[in-house]
Amino acid sequence: MKSQIENILIKVRKREITPEQALVRLRDFPYQDLDFAKVDHNRELRKGFPEVIYGQGKTDAQILGIARQIVRRGGNLLVTRVGPETARKLKATFKKLEHNAAARAAFLKQKAAEPGKGLIAILTAGTSDIPVAEEARITCDLMGNETDCIYDVGVAGLHRLLGEYDRLRRARVIVVAAGMEGALPSVVGGLVSVPVIAVPTSVGYGASFKGLSALLAMLNSCPGGVAVVNIDNGFGAGTLASVINHL
Amino acid sequence: MKSQIENILIKVRKREITPEQALVRLRDFPYQDLDFAKVDHNRELRKGFPEVIYGQGKTDAQILGIARQIVRRGGNLLVTRVGPETARKLKATFKKLEHNAAARAAFLKQKAAEPGKGLIAILTAGTSDIPVAEEARITCDLMGNETDCIYDVGVAGLHRLLGEYDRLRRARVIVVAAGMEGALPSVVGGLVSVPVIAVPTSVGYGASFKGLSALLAMLNSCPGGVAVVNIDNGFGAGTLASVINHL
Amino acid sequence: MKSQIENILIKVRKREITPEQALVRLRDFPYQDLDFAKVDHNRELRKGFPEVIYGQGKTDAQILGIARQIVRRGGNLLVTRVGPETARKLKATFKKLEHNAAARAAFLKQKAAEPGKGLIAILTAGTSDIPVAEEARITCDLMGNETDCIYDVGVAGLHRLLGEYDRLRRARVIVVAAGMEGALPSVVGGLVSVPVIAVPTSVGYGASFKGLSALLAMLNSCPGGVAVVNIDNGFGAGTLASVINHL
Amino acid sequence: MKSQIENILIKVRKREITPEQALVRLRDFPYQDLDFAKVDHNRELRKGFPEVIYGQGKTDAQILGIARQIVRRGGNLLVTRVGPETARKLKATFKKLEHNAAARAAFLKQKAAEPGKGLIAILTAGTSDIPVAEEARITCDLMGNETDCIYDVGVAGLHRLLGEYDRLRRARVIVVAAGMEGALPSVVGGLVSVPVIAVPTSVGYGASFKGLSALLAMLNSCPGGVAVVNIDNGFGAGTLASVINHL
Amino acid sequence: MKSQIENILIKVRKREITPEQALVRLRDFPYQDLDFAKVDHNRELRKGFPEVIYGQGKTDAQILGIARQIVRRGGNLLVTRVGPETARKLKATFKKLEHNAAARAAFLKQKAAEPGKGLIAILTAGTSDIPVAEEARITCDLMGNETDCIYDVGVAGLHRLLGEYDRLRRARVIVVAAGMEGALPSVVGGLVSVPVIAVPTSVGYGASFKGLSALLAMLNSCPGGVAVVNIDNGFGAGTLASVINHL
Amino acid sequence: MKSQIENILIKVRKREITPEQALVRLRDFPYQDLDFAKVDHNRELRKGFPEVIYGQGKTDAQILGIARQIVRRGGNLLVTRVGPETARKLKATFKKLEHNAAARAAFLKQKAAEPGKGLIAILTAGTSDIPVAEEARITCDLMGNETDCIYDVGVAGLHRLLGEYDRLRRARVIVVAAGMEGALPSVVGGLVSVPVIAVPTSVGYGASFKGLSALLAMLNSCPGGVAVVNIDNGFGAGTLASVINHL
Amino acid sequence: MKSQIENILIKVRKREITPEQALVRLRDFPYQDLDFAKVDHNRELRKGFPEVIYGQGKTDAQILGIARQIVRRGGNLLVTRVGPETARKLKATFKKLEHNAAARAAFLKQKAAEPGKGLIAILTAGTSDIPVAEEARITCDLMGNETDCIYDVGVAGLHRLLGEYDRLRRARVIVVAAGMEGALPSVVGGLVSVPVIAVPTSVGYGASFKGLSALLAMLNSCPGGVAVVNIDNGFGAGTLASVINHL
Amino acid sequence: MKSQIENILIKVRKREITPEQALVRLRDFPYQDLDFAKVDHNRELRKGFPEVIYGQGKTDAQILGIARQIVRRGGNLLVTRVGPETARKLKATFKKLEHNAAARAAFLKQKAAEPGKGLIAILTAGTSDIPVAEEARITCDLMGNETDCIYDVGVAGLHRLLGEYDRLRRARVIVVAAGMEGALPSVVGGLVSVPVIAVPTSVGYGASFKGLSALLAMLNSCPGGVAVVNIDNGFGAGTLASVINHL
Helix, strand or coil: CHHHHHHHHHHHHCCCCCHHHHHHHHHCCCCEECCCCEECCHHHHHHCCCCCEECCCCCHHHHHHHHHHHHHCCCCEEEECCCHHHHHHHHHHCCCCEEECCCCEEEECCCCCCCCCCEEEEEECCHHHHHHHHHHHHHHHHCCCEEEEECCCCHHHHHHHHCCHHHHHHCCEEEEEECCCCCHHHHHHHHCCCCEEEEECCCCCHHHHHHHHHHHHHHCCCCCCEEECCCCCHHHHHHHHHHHHCC | CHHHHHHHHHHHHCCCCCHHHHHHHHHCCCCEECCCCEECCHHHHHHCCCCCEECCCCCHHHHHHHHHHHHHCCCCEEEECCCHHHHHHHHHHCCCCEEECCCCEEEECCCCCCCCCCEEEEEECCHHHHHHHHHHHHHHHHCCCEEEEECCCCHHHHHHHHCCHHHHHHCCEEEEEECCCCCHHHHHHHHCCCCEEEEECCCCCHHHHHHHHHHHHHHCCCCCCEEECCCCCHHHHHHHHHHHHCC | CHHHHHHHHHHHHCCCCCHHHHHHHHHCCCCEECCCCEECCHHHHHHCCCCCEECCCCCHHHHHHHHHHHHHCCCCEEEECCCHHHHHHHHHHCCCCEEECCCCEEEECCCCCCCCCCEEEEEECCHHHHHHHHHHHHHHHHCCCEEEEECCCCHHHHHHHHCCHHHHHHCCEEEEEECCCCCHHHHHHHHCCCCEEEEECCCCCHHHHHHHHHHHHHHCCCCCCEEECCCCCHHHHHHHHHHHHCC | CHHHHHHHHHHHHCCCCCHHHHHHHHHCCCCEECCCCEECCHHHHHHCCCCCEECCCCCHHHHHHHHHHHHHCCCCEEEECCCHHHHHHHHHHCCCCEEECCCCEEEECCCCCCCCCCEEEEEECCHHHHHHHHHHHHHHHHCCCEEEEECCCCHHHHHHHHCCHHHHHHCCEEEEEECCCCCHHHHHHHHCCCCEEEEECCCCCHHHHHHHHHHHHHHCCCCCCEEECCCCCHHHHHHHHHHHHCC | CHHHHHHHHHHHHCCCCCHHHHHHHHHCCCCEECCCCEECCHHHHHHCCCCCEECCCCCHHHHHHHHHHHHHCCCCEEEECCCHHHHHHHHHHCCCCEEECCCCEEEECCCCCCCCCCEEEEEECCHHHHHHHHHHHHHHHHCCCEEEEECCCCHHHHHHHHCCHHHHHHCCEEEEEECCCCCHHHHHHHHCCCCEEEEECCCCCHHHHHHHHHHHHHHCCCCCCEEECCCCCHHHHHHHHHHHHCC | CHHHHHHHHHHHHCCCCCHHHHHHHHHCCCCEECCCCEECCHHHHHHCCCCCEECCCCCHHHHHHHHHHHHHCCCCEEEECCCHHHHHHHHHHCCCCEEECCCCEEEECCCCCCCCCCEEEEEECCHHHHHHHHHHHHHHHHCCCEEEEECCCCHHHHHHHHCCHHHHHHCCEEEEEECCCCCHHHHHHHHCCCCEEEEECCCCCHHHHHHHHHHHHHHCCCCCCEEECCCCCHHHHHHHHHHHHCC | CHHHHHHHHHHHHCCCCCHHHHHHHHHCCCCEECCCCEECCHHHHHHCCCCCEECCCCCHHHHHHHHHHHHHCCCCEEEECCCHHHHHHHHHHCCCCEEECCCCEEEECCCCCCCCCCEEEEEECCHHHHHHHHHHHHHHHHCCCEEEEECCCCHHHHHHHHCCHHHHHHCCEEEEEECCCCCHHHHHHHHCCCCEEEEECCCCCHHHHHHHHHHHHHHCCCCCCEEECCCCCHHHHHHHHHHHHCC | CHHHHHHHHHHHHCCCCCHHHHHHHHHCCCCEECCCCEECCHHHHHHCCCCCEECCCCCHHHHHHHHHHHHHCCCCEEEECCCHHHHHHHHHHCCCCEEECCCCEEEECCCCCCCCCCEEEEEECCHHHHHHHHHHHHHHHHCCCEEEEECCCCHHHHHHHHCCHHHHHHCCEEEEEECCCCCHHHHHHHHCCCCEEEEECCCCCHHHHHHHHHHHHHHCCCCCCEEECCCCCHHHHHHHHHHHHCC
């Protein structure tokens, strides 16, 4: 951001633009106004990845409108929380778009992202947690990271986790998706020295309160180095893992 | 209310009516009893706008019945939380009725309301918050206010908000609809000196708890001058904005 | 804010300052860095009142340090949530400082604020709600508003409220503090056409859940034109009332 | 219960039955075992009304099975929380059964219940609360009470309530159904000297949290003499009103 | 209330007073303005008992001020939620005032209240619930009711409750105070045909959540005829019992 | 587990395997990796019953895949939370599989489990609680226990429970399923000296909050010897009962 | 209970007592009425241990009064939730009484209880959970069980738990006390085939919400055979463990 | 962990130890059993820092006992949540121990930790959040990281944050502590491309619900790359920041 301001100021000094024009430009940061959305093309500069479209609560027309702007500029497209019907409509426009039904994610890779430094391991406690893990995996992948998925290694059968210990050790960042009692991140966090990103899932019933139970458990995790994101937020976990993996 | 009581008392004094008749009249404030509803025609006098029909939980017949009484008296009709099917039935009776599907609002403007004093700006943090904002916009419009809609200026890309700073400054009242972390009203409230009406929306998932997260954030907003209304209550925000704008 | 940026840009153009200097100045907005606090002297410009010190969680030394900067610049000082002991220490430094023990507010008026346009009525449902109302009253007063306090007019004895109806009608803005079932703002909101600011108080026990019950009731208030602030937030209610009253 | 035990003991004494037989009888209180249900025919003796069938979560076969036993013994049948489809099946068996779709209640009056002592007034704050009120009305009616329904007299338009003051005064017990802020029972409780039974309804949205807001408000009601029942529990309110009205 | 209005209107007609004077009188219902409190002397007329002072959150001076007005007019004085120190101060003024330390209630009986029709039984589940039950007992007593206290008959030892069955049967209204799982009102409600008033208490720990657990259990009570009041609200339970007992 | 480690170590000592091979084996505990699931064949050794498939959130293909591995090894198959459609697909593969629609459980008994030591009684408070009780019953049955089902003996008609007292006394472990106020386990716990396993059900409405009310009541149960499991967790209750019954 | 009823009935038959006398005796089950408490001497017969005094919310006089009755009859005395001051007073009366300050438990062993069948292991996740574990240990001990305490083996350092695996395997019942994320019971439950009793503790801060987080985690525990009791309820866990261990 | 197992196995192979001895050693991982605590000396190997003592709920003797073991081995000592009195006792034993009263942390640096790769910026929204930030700072410092503290830059005065933009940009990891609406991490997360660790604080009142409001806001944070830890968990934030900074 600074350099852009600096450039504008330098132009003012050189009298290439008037102060009034500078003001206009300062206010005119690179976002594109679609009336119902202001597409933040600046985000790629700031965050290393273009704006991701959160599909829920948006009409198909709105999603398409935003997607077009992103694709037009050559960015990688990721739409989260998107059902099969909308995905079909997107595919009609973007032929190469893929849709992962479990993860409810649609994506279009137009260019290779800057590669991450290491491997991101993605664990789930159970089979039912896989959709959330897949959202994380797709996000990591699009953002240039190599991933290793280790699914169904919950604490009720600890030997399954210990049996994958070597794979855990190879990871630079670990994402752990778990519902119900959400105990897996605590156990993993006690075994490794790299950051663990805990994603509570809404898997469970009754007193799982749609993931609240797992969320609270993870926030109270004893071992250091555990980060928590929102319930079912595979995308957020993937992004955080990628940000850390690109350091 | 006082003047009505006064008038009745004066008539008693002048012996135009008996005390018994006065009692009857006092009890007979202007509402219309439809058995399932008491239409509050007095509301326009008291509040400057006729009763608004909250559509949810009412049968089509009940909505129609109340609407007829309001329209018959020449008032502006507003039905909130009304789906497309009911809207169609209403349209069959009131040809000029309009239905905004996103906002789930049906309305019929029969006369110009008393104009508000200034401009009401309506902001959303994201595209998914637009339906709530539209409910506010329609309400403001029917109540005689000029509005300026600035959508998708959430804090994740602050330059989008700052880029619209001039439009913000023109407003006499600002309505801000935001879901998820609900941070936008705090940021806006720190930038302006006019009242900010914060509407939490149920946009989000997991620990957004259907808008609770945004609601709590807004109630704890640091900068002064921020008012909060119920989750998804675009109508309430619009009404409050209009009440303030008519001062 | 804009004009400051404009001035800086004009100076760059006139070559009075270099772009590098401009950058420094842009970053150097008027706040004062005390290490533990950045006193926001700009706030008075933006919001019409200097920074108010939220006393809770601050050490006496921190409060004193910030207070000194505000007083030195001639601003009106308001410290909220401050107990008798800290108040005594503040008085030792600022001889004319007053402390309202019920409201837990310390304040020092150094200059007359810009007067508000009308009268602000401040109501409470019960006697136990008075401390919160007093915080609102002091805030309104320091910010230049005339107030009228109508205490103990809760809905359990409706005639008490109706008996003060004329005073209600004289107000341009109404603040209503209520605990327990928090019903008073709904009743008041149904009677008047001016904005009603509802402040839930933590008065009550058991299922009042320290004000949560009143808060929820107020957020669900039926009549239009009701704004809600945080539990026990007399200061917030007073500020919002003042902001509206200065329009 | 005592007299039954006493009778058995007297028979033991008179050697009409053996102690072993007595034990069997004591254990054999009058309920009928249907495997999936133990129909409590004793309830009518104890409580003045036969067992009422809570329809939710029961299969049609189960409801029919229990209903048959009640009807066979000549009792008045009441099935609550029953949808149109199940009602149709019940009607096929019990020709005279009535179904109130709004209240989701099916009932069959086979005999006049013992009449209550006075009038039960049933109020709602809004039109959307009527289904709950109707469940209460049907319950009261079947249990032998006269009722007076006063609907849509919420606090947002206080004159509507005051306009019905005379009808209020005629009641021996008052049931008040209200959603949203749930303020009506507090206001009514302040006006009358008879018991007020407050029924929170799930009418509302957002921070009404499906009736929680109204429930909490009612539990914190200031004026004495207010009883609270579960959210949407029109049946419970009606039963309590009837129990009181039969004293 | 009506007759007062009527009388005023008749005086207007007879020209004994002017309409302007009538208006003043209408506004001048019998409450006494103490600035910090509006003592509702009308309440005794409306509700059969003078205003009761809720001691919590009031200063000693405020309590004394209100108490003086009530005592002066010959009413029975009841102050709830009042600690030993304040009680001592009250006693200094009102020599005959009594203070029940367990119930935290201070009271002064100046005249016999209108007697209730029957006996009010007051039960507790455990010994720790007694303070709440005592608040109910004192309230009932002051309001003219005969009471029978049956303490420590919780469901963990059912024979204790059944052993007191005869005393239960003699009651016209039953108050049941219980903490923890709050099961006693359900069991009592299944045994009797008179109204049961359930008072959840904050007795318990952990997942009792200060009475919430008992409150929820009571609201979900299966047998008909159970009324619920706020947690620890012995006063409310006593008042409701008395109101019913005076029918 | 120990003996397996010991065996491996002994083989190392005897030079039958190298340390490197030992490490591989230690990591290679008996679970089967299906990519989306790690089937825990070790569980039968550790816990006396093969892995049970929690059907919710799994695709039909995943359930079938896991089921095949369990059946192939001759284990008893239990799939919980499985609807009719998936059950039909399972039946197409496993001809002898049974589906209990109420309990939403599919199961295939291939061999007799080790018999439990005594009788497990399974109680419900009402008819609507039966599905949860049936899940417990099926679980107990598959795990080798004899059961006795006593349904619809809730506390609202205490004589129904007391009438089954002899059956209660025959049980070595008692499972109690109850919704609404969840009082039955407390009453049963006070009558018997064997362990009582309380299963809250989501039966109820309003303030039952989908079983939360019953859950809290059970956690606060007064009499000793009461264990609580998750809401609607018939499977968990059955497993716990079986584990205790096999001691 | 049955045999007592039987005896009474036989006496009626033999005309040793009249039916009226029988009624009196039936009502006169062995509890002792102390006015503020009904001491349940029958409990030892029913449950194998005399009534335990829950100290919280009872006055010293009440505790002493109940304790005297229990001690007088030769029972083992256990008072839970009792502070040092009350303990001192109890010691003045019962010289041999012991007080465990950490567990806040006072006890007096007057006779050996019937011995349990096996060993009860008591685990804690951390050092701060020890007070709750000690309450369980004392309870188990008084009720005749041998215990083995394994403290500070939380999941953050899994090798500590695995290092005690042999001690785990020797237990017939396992009690696990854990706060914060409450993950230990899930891990233990996956390792053993005996019942695991999970006691959430209020150890933690912030989102531990005084043990709620651990409670929810334990209720959602994946492996079968896990029972949950109330937060900090060491006494309940000990009693349940003892009940199971005496089967 | 693997290499230790490997070493033991190699020794078995070389017949330096027997399999039985190997078993003992495997169970004898390096933790030290103090009866009330198992000091995890292995943690430094696994996690790069010795066990940190969580002071809350531990007696002074327990803290001292564990501290001695850590100090004896030359590790850096950190005790969190420790008040002044305990700190004084610790200082009596460890002369060079420091106590930061605001952060409630005691620490003793005995050796330089492995240095982190970059700078960790620590921000607070307000002055009252400083104690939590200081706990993070001390943790980071002890773990070998350089820190830059930027306090009181909350969103109510956005220019204060933007004024420190350059310092933000220099950081490799950013910790943000905020109470009330918890909006600061969202705004910071939108500005930078490095990981942001959000620590909700319990600063606030009313609907801040002791940090819950800020916690929820942070979990719903829009921009990617935001990690959340427990309320007031400065230690956890510091550890996570250090773990990331050492990658």
